[in-house]
Amino acid sequence: MARFGGREQSGNGATSGFTLKIELVPSPLWRKTLANLARNNSAWRSKWQTIRSTEMKRTGGKCACGAQAHSLHEVWEYDDREHVQRLAGFETVCSDCSLAQHIGRAFQIGKGEEALKHIMKVNGITYTAANELVEKAKIVWEIRSSYEWRQDLGWLRNRVGALGITLEDVDLAEEVIRGLSSDY
Numbered sequence: 199m200a201r202f203g204g205r206e207q208s209g210n211g212a213t214s215g216f217t218l219k220i221e222l223v224p225s226p227l228w229r230k231t232l233a234n235l236a237r238n239n240s241a242w243r244s245k246w247q248t249i250r251s252t253e254m255k256r257t258g259g260k261c262a263c264g265a266q267a268h269s270l271h272e273v274w275e276y277d278d279r280e281h282v283q284r285l286a287g288f289e290t291v292c293s294d295c296s297l298a299q300h301i302g303r304a305f306q307i308g309k310g311e312e313a314l315k316h317i318m319k320v321n322g323i324t325y326t327a328a329n330e331l332v333e334k335a336k337i338v339w340e341i342r343s344s345y346e347w348r349q350d351l352g353w354l355r356n357r358v359g360a361l362g363i364t365l366e367d368v369d370l371a372e373e374v375i376r377g378l379s380s381d382y
């Protein structure tokens with residue numbers, strides 16, 4: 199797995215155990231990401247580039263599916279009791295895996311079937327099983343979207359040295375992300 203520190207995500211039921219996990223970001227958290235922060239904040243843009251190149255080096259520029267990676271994916275975990283979204287790592291991903299990870303958007307832009315086929319291939323499952331993964335993810339999404347969420351960047355804070363950023367960069371990220379609108 200192309201994940202920082204070889205850390206495995208602790209399972210949350212619906213999508214655990216597969217190489218390609220389908221997890222939809224609850225709507226109150228939309229756009230509240232480090233990648234979007236980099237697009238909105240010039241001071242953070244270069245930090246994101248530093249993290250991205252560090253991660254690309256770590257994974258040899260490969261996606262977990264074996265293809266060439268094109269982007270950096272933020273792995274977030276969800277504490278459904280405390281309603282905390284915790285950054286848990288980064289993955290370098292190919293464009294097909296990225297499309298599948300954003301399956302809601304994939305369907306919006308007419309690439310839903312393409313994304314489903316990729317989920318089938320990477321996870322070695324049938325069309326029905328791939329659909330089931332997506333349907334389960336939608337149910338979880340519906341429930342999670344009805345809550346207010348807090349974000350936790352403690353994981354990043356503990357790895358600033360390895361990722362080539364500073365604690366001040368994380369402070370800035372927390373402050374600016376809080377102010378980013380989740381509206382589309």
Ligand SMILES: [Zn+2]
Pocket residue numbers: 261262263264265291292293294295296
């Ligand atoms: Zn991939």
